[in-house]
Amino acid sequence: MSETSSSTGTASAARTAALAPVTTGPPSTGGTTEREFTVKERSQLSMVLMRFLRHRLAIGSLIFLGLLILTVYLAPHIFGLSYTALSNDASFAPSFRYPMGTDELGHNNLALVLRGAHQSLNVSFVVALMSSGFGAPYGAIAAFYGGKVDAIMMRIVDVILVLPFLVVVGALAEHFQGTWYTVALLLGAVGWVINARVTRGVVLSVRNQEFVEAARALGASDVRIIFRHLIPNVTGTLIVQATLDIATAILAEAGLSFLGLGIHSPDTSLGVLAQQSQNAIQTRPWLFYFPCAMILVICLSINFIGDGLRDALDPRQTRQRR
Amino acid sequence: MLIFTIRRLFQAIPILIVASFLSFALATVSGDPVTNKFLLRNPPPSAQVIATARHNMRLDRPWLAQYVDWLWGLVSKADWGPSIDGLVIGSAIGHALLVTLRLIFSAMVLALILSLASGIISAYRQYSKVDYSFTFVGFVFLAMPTFWIAALLKQGAITFNNAWESSFCPGDASCRPIQTVGEQSIVPPSGIFGTASDWFNHLILPTLSLALITYAAWSRFVRASLLEVLQSDYVRLARAKGLTPRRVMFRHALRTSLIPMTTVTSLTIAGLFGGAIITERVFQWRGMGTLIINAIGDRDRYVIMGWLLVAGFIVVVGNIVADILYAVLDPRIRYE
Numbered sequence: 001m002s003e004t005s006s007s008t009g010t011a012s013a014a015r016t017a018a019l020a021p022v023t024t025g026p027p028s029t030g031g032t033t034e035r036e037f038t039v040k041e042r043s044q045l046s047m048v049l050m051r052f053l054r055h056r057l058a059i060g061s062l063i064f065l066g067l068l069i070l071t072v073y074l075a076p077h078i079f080g081l082s083y084t085a086l087s088n089d090a091s092f093a094p095s096f097r098y099p100m101g102t103d104e105l106g107h108n109n110l111a112l113v114l115r116g117a118h119q120s121l122n123v124s125f126v127v128a129l130m131s132s133g134f135g136a137p138y139g140a141i142a143a144f145y146g147g148k149v150d151a152i153m154m155r156i157v158d159v160i161l162v163l164p165f166l167v168v169v170g171a172l173a174e175h176f177q178g179t180w181y182t183v184a185l186l187l188g189a190v191g192w193v194i195n196a197r198v199t200r201g202v203v204l205s206v207r208n209q210e211f212v213e214a215a216r217a218l219g220a221s222d223v224r225i226i227f228r229h230l231i232p233n234v235t236g237t238l239i240v241q242a243t244l245d246i247a248t249a250i251l252a253e254a255g256l257s258f259l260g261l262g263i264h265s266p267d268t269s270l271g272v273l274a275q276q277s278q279n280a281i282q283t284r285p286w287l288f289y290f291p292c293a294m295i296l297v298i299c300l301s302i303n304f305i306g307d308g309l310r311d312a313l314d315p316r317q318t319r320q321r322r
Numbered sequence: 323m324l325i326f327t328i329r330r331l332f333q334a335i336p337i338l339i340v341a342s343f344l345s346f347a348l349a350t351v352s353g354d355p356v357t358n359k360f361l362l363r364n365p366p367p368s369a370q371v372i373a374t375a376r377h378n379m380r381l382d383r384p385w386l387a388q389y390v391d392w393l394w395g396l397v398s399k400a401d402w403g404p405s406i407d408g409l410v411i412g413s414a415i416g417h418a419l420l421v422t423l424r425l426i427f428s429a430m431v432l433a434l435i436l437s438l439a440s441g442i443i444s445a446y447r448q449y450s451k452v453d454y455s456f457t458f459v460g461f462v463f464l465a466m467p468t469f470w471i472a473a474l475l476k477q478g479a480i481t482f483n484n485a486w487e488s489s490f491c492p493g494d495a496s497c498r499p500i501q502t503v504g505e506q507s508i509v510p511p512s513g514i515f516g517t518a519s520d521w522f523n524h525l526i527l528p529t530l531s532l533a534l535i536t537y538a539a540w541s542r543f544v545r546a547s548l549l550e551v552l553q554s555d556y557v558r559l560a561r562a563k564g565l566t567p568r569r570v571m572f573r574h575a576l577r578t579s580l581i582p583m584t585t586v587t588s589l590t591i592a593g594l595f596g597g598a599i600i601t602e603r604v605f606q607w608r609g610m611g612t613l614i615i616n617a618i619g620d621r622d623r624y625v626i627m628g629w630l631l632v633a634g635f636i637v638v639v640g641n642i643v644a645d646i647l648y649a650v651l652d653p654r655i656r657y658e
Contacts, residue, residue, distance in 0.1 A: 159340045161589075162634040166596035168345075171352040171618050171626055247465065254467045255600050259615060274469060278604070281477055292470040299465030307461075 051312035058308020061301035068298065072117045081111035083268060094286050101286040103277070113290050116270035119263060120250045120298065123184040127249035128242045130188030135195025136238050140226050142196070143203035154200070157193045165190045166252065170261030178264035183256065187249055198241050202234040236313030243306030247299040254295050270295050323649070327642065334638040338631065339393075345630035346389045349623035355379055355406040358621045378404055379623075392624065403624030407616070411628050414613060419632060421505045421609035425601065426594050428525055429532035430587070436537045441544025445552060446571065456541065463538035468597050472531040472604035476502050479527055500526060505607040528601045535597055536590060543586050547579040554578075581651050588644030592637045 042050075053059060075081065087106040094101040100109035142153040169186045176182035206212070207230060215229050231238070256262030257271025265272065270291040277287035356375045360367050376382050380391060380403070395401035402411035440460075444453040463471070479500040491497035501507070501524045511520050551557060552575050560574045561567075595610070602611035610629065617625035649655045 155337065159337055159344065161592060162337060162341045162637050163345065163630055164592045164595040164633050164637075166599060167614055167618075167626075167630060167633070168348060170614075171348055174618055174621075175352045251465075251467055255469065255596065258467070258469045258600060259603060261615070261618060271467075271469075274467070274473075278469070278473055281473065288473065292467060292473075295467050296462070296465050296470070300461060303461055303465055 048312045052308055055308035055311055057304050058311075061304035061308075065298070065301045065305065068117070068301075069121060072114050072121060076111060076114055076118075081108060081114060083107065083111040083115035084266070085111070091284055093284075100290045101284070103284070103287055104280075109287060109290060112268055112273055113270070113294050115268055116273050116291055117294050117298065119180045119267070119269040120253055120295070122180050123187065123253045124246040124249040126181065126184035127188045127191050128245040130185070131192045131195045131245045132238055132242050134188075135192035136199045136231060137226070138192065139196035139199030139201075140203045140230050140234075143200040144207055144222070144226050144230060150200075154197075157196050160190060160193045166255060166259075169252070170256055170259065173256065173261055178262055179267065180263055180269070183253055183262050184249075187252055191245060191249065191252075195238075195241055195245065198237060199231075199234065202237045203230050206230065206233050236309075239313065240306050240310045243302050243309065247302045247306075250295060250299055250302075323646070327646065330642045330645065334642070338634055338638060341634045342393065342627065342631050343389060345627045345634075346392070346623075348630075349621075349626045350385065350388075352618065352623070352626070353621035354381065355621040355623060356381060359406055375406075379406060380404065392627065402628045405625055406620055406622045407625075409622075409625060411625055414625070415610075415628050415632055418608070418610045418613045421607060422595075422598050422602065422611070423636075424505075424521065424525065425528050425532060425598050425607070425609065426591075428529045429536060429594065429598075430590075432529055432533035433536035433540055434587070436533065437540035437544050440537075440541045441548055442571065442576070444541070444545040445548035446567075448549060453545075457545075460538045460541050463534050464542075466535070468531065468535050468600040469604055471534055472528070472601050475527045475531050476604060502527060503606050505605075505609060528605045528607065531604075532594065532597050532601050536594065539590070540583075540586065544579065544583060547582050548575060551575045551579045577651060581648060584644045584647045584651065588640045591640040592633070595633050595637075 076083075085108070087102065087108070089098065089102050090106040091104050092098050092102040094109075098108055098110065100113055102109055103112070138153065142150045165187075168190055169183070172186050173183050176186070211233075212225060212229060215225050220229070253262055253269065254271035254274070257269045258275045259271075260275065263269040263272055273291040274288060277284065277291075281288045356372060356379055359375070360372060373382075380388055383391060392403050395403065400412065402415070405411050405414075440456045444456045447453055479502050483498045483500060483502070486499050487494065487497050505521075505524055506517075507520050507524075510517055557570060557575050560570045565574075598609070599611035599614065601607075602609045603615070610633070613625065614629050616622070617629065
């Protein structure tokens with residue numbers, strides 16, 4: 001909303017500038033008064049960035065997650081860690097040589113956990129992209145047209161929400177051989193309904209505002225209003241929802257794989273690692289706790305980032321913050 | 323109100339029918355039970371055996387006819403269809419449902435109590451140390467996989483049990499204050515009181531793990547919704563009238579802030595089924611979780627379809643209950 005006000009502000013400034021006679025003499029009075037009261041103009045983006053940068057926990061999490069992603073994607077190649085390589089050092093406790101220990105077959109647990117995190121991140125990014133990419137326009141269209149279109153579109157969402165998604169995805173993933181991308185595609189195929197509902201809710205609250213009417217008066221088509229005016233105005237909510245999607249997808253993939261319905265061996269994932277080692281918690285605790293802790297730190301930092309983004313994008317929510 | 327409830331139930335029927343068709347499509351895509359069963363048989367069974375099994379599973383019927391047969395059998399004769407594992411699907415689901423609903427219901431109650439308590443305290447002392455620690459705990463539980471919480475609780479209980487045994491009743495392996503495995507003892511104690519305490523003891527850990535996961539989402543919601551209400555004018559008026567903070571909180575603010583909570587609660591039910599499956603797996607319960615995991619493994623399609631239909635029905639009923647609670651909490655909403 002503040003985006004609209006700032007853009008109209010710029011527009012009016014531009015208009016005064018255009019109306020002002022182009023002379024080399026002293027500027028018109030209208031121009032000067034405006035200059036006197038105008039503080040240096042900040043764009044919406046820079047304000048959001050400033051508020052986000054003030055959120056120390058979110059920034060810390062962002063840096064941490066960035067480093068983690070780099071490690072997960074690059075470290076196995078740089079240090080030659082292979083999650084399939086076997087050694088004679090079976091069931092070693094964490095040491096300098098094996099920071100996360102080894103499993104009963106001599107796999108380096110660090111390599112396994114990095115591979116699992118790699119899969120989790122892959123899955124979650126695909127799910128977040130699919131959910132936002134399909135769910136957001138879906139919800140926006142339903143909210144924009146309202147009436148029968150809205151009723152029918154939201155009934156479809158209701159039907160999907162009625163079925164527990166863990167079972168739906170599990171039953172299908174079993175058939176599709178449990179590779180990370182099939183799990184990701186299936187999670188995305190049911191996960192978009194949440195985004196659709198959320199987007200519909202926020203679009204409903206802005207669709208009757210003046211800027212939509214103005215766009216329509218200027219002759220904008222429905223498609224243009226939805227994609228150029230409505231969706232950009234609810235971007236904040238969509239970004240926050242996307243961070244939630246990422247965390248949910250990581251937990252869902254881990255849960256599925258833990259049940260044996262997600263990613264299968266020969267490939268591995270954090271859920272698979274937890275499932276394989278759950279009976280050895282007493283004897284080889286490192287095999288169980290490191291994958292779980294990996295899930296925890298990834299999801300925790302993503303949630304902190306989402307929280308910081310929420311505060312930065314929607315200052316109304318933190319009116320009372322000291 | 324009664325008429326409203328009945329009407330909502332009837333409105334739910336088309337949703338359930340579409341959902342059941344979706345689950346049928348899903349079950350057929352997930353695979354063919356007969357092929358799956360005989361896949362690893364060596365020597366392979368004769369064509370006769372396969373044909374009989376296919377006939378028994380109604381696989382020789384046209385695709386759409388299989389669905390119509392199943393739905394018609396269910397509606398007219400309460401026949402849930404054949405099972406490749408030889409289950410009587412209706413009673414198997416009924417039995418498992420009683421076990422799982424016990425878990426889901428107690429977890430919901432506990433999560434509601436916990437999240438209301440911490441949400442009220444957080445909103446009342448916003449930005450205090452208590453508020454920050456509740457928020458942080460909520461964040462941690464929100465980021466924790468269900469199976470980890472469950473496994474941690476189980477490990478903790480096992481350690482506690484061992485310490486208890488060695489200090490109070492050495493040598494007696496049956497001396498365990500907290501049960502860590504199963505939904506009831508293998509030889510259940512007799513009497514109503516004995517059964518109830520046995521159930522309760524087995525419920526403690528699974529309920530706690532499922533409730534903590536749910537608590538994480540709900541407590542944040544209670545806090546946010548309460549904070550919003552506490553800033554409204556009528557609460558300021560109530561304070562200005564000189565009412566005690568306690569009265570303002572419980573009689574004025576809480577009731578209003580609970581209204582959106584009903585929606586959130588009903589939306590969580592489907593997710594609770596997923597959480598219950600994982601929790602049951604860790605604590606080795608024989609409930610809906612075991613049933614569906616075995617069914618998916620064996621491509622036992624009528625079990626999958628029946629399971630999803632029952633779960634869907636419970637979610638729908640939960641939504642209707644939430645709508646009714648909505649009217650109870652908000653006098654402006656009247657269903658005619």
